Amino acid sequence: MSNSAAAAVLTTADLSEAIRAVRTLLAVADIGQGEVDFEAVIRSPEVLTRVRHVLPDLEWWASAGKEHGSSEDGDDPADSLPIRVSDWGRPLDRATPFIAALGPDPAAVRWDPDAWPAVPEAGLEEISQKYAYLTLTVNSRDLYQNEPSQDHTVHVHARDRNGDQITRVHWLAEQVGGRFTGRVESAPL
Template sequence: MSNSNAAAVFTTADLAEAIRAVRTLLGIADVRHGEVDFEGVIRSSDVLAHVRHVLPDLEWWALAGKECGSSEAGGDPADCLPIRVFDWGRPLDRAEPFIAALGPDPAAVRWDLDGWPAVPEAGLEEVSQKYAYLTLSVNSRDLYQDELSQDHTVHVHVRRDDQAARIQWLADQVGGRFTGRVEMAPL
């Protein structure tokens, strides 16, 4: 397993603005073979119904522990709320419907990209898939839904050797700023 550094570059209370920032960054990135991964905490049966409509086969377990219920055990997630949900390797077009289904519940949506481009004027070389990710934390400021909030944060993942320059350049592209906050993200 490897890790990346995820830097917060844009935070807003307006979900549409956060999605605009994500779309801008996806327009910069190489996404030819991109995928999207989902992780979240579902607290209500209404949100669960909407999320399952978008991602019917998602994995889940009760926040109280797997022994209280999980997809692996074949339980009904509606009987085990709140639950943590996961879904991996989905097409990019599943991201926005999932985000729309969340309501007030927190989640992280991670786009696995094919690369970040070279930016010669900023001294940045092309970056391979290994270090090219983008995460939107919805109703949370961190990658793991531990810091709940009513705003949404866009994180860019980069490699260490061009971390500061790449983060700042990507933040500039969305009208954001690098706050200095970087989280280690297992991949």
């Protein structure tokens, strides 16, 4: 297993601004074979119903531990709230309905594009899919929903190859009118 470095490049209370930033970055990336992954903490029956409508087969487990309920055991998630959910490798068009379903609950939506492109004018080579991720944390400042907040953060992932990590992060931040905040989280891949 390897890790990427997820750098925060935009934090905003305006979810539509964060989504616009994600769309701008996806327009930069090669997304031909792209996928999207989801993680969230669901606290209410209403949010659970909306999320299950978007992702009916998601995996879940009780926040208090799997022994208090899980999809693996065939339990009813509504009886185990709050729950943690995850779903992987979905088509890109699932992201927007999932985000809309969340309400105030915290989540991380990670897009897995094929590559960050080469940017010759910035001295950047193409970065392959293994290190080309983009994550939007909704109602949370961190990738793991441990820091709930009322704002949303866009994180870009890029591998530190030939010292281009910081240059690429700054370049991507500039594309969305953001700035690298200096905050980086390790993201297992």
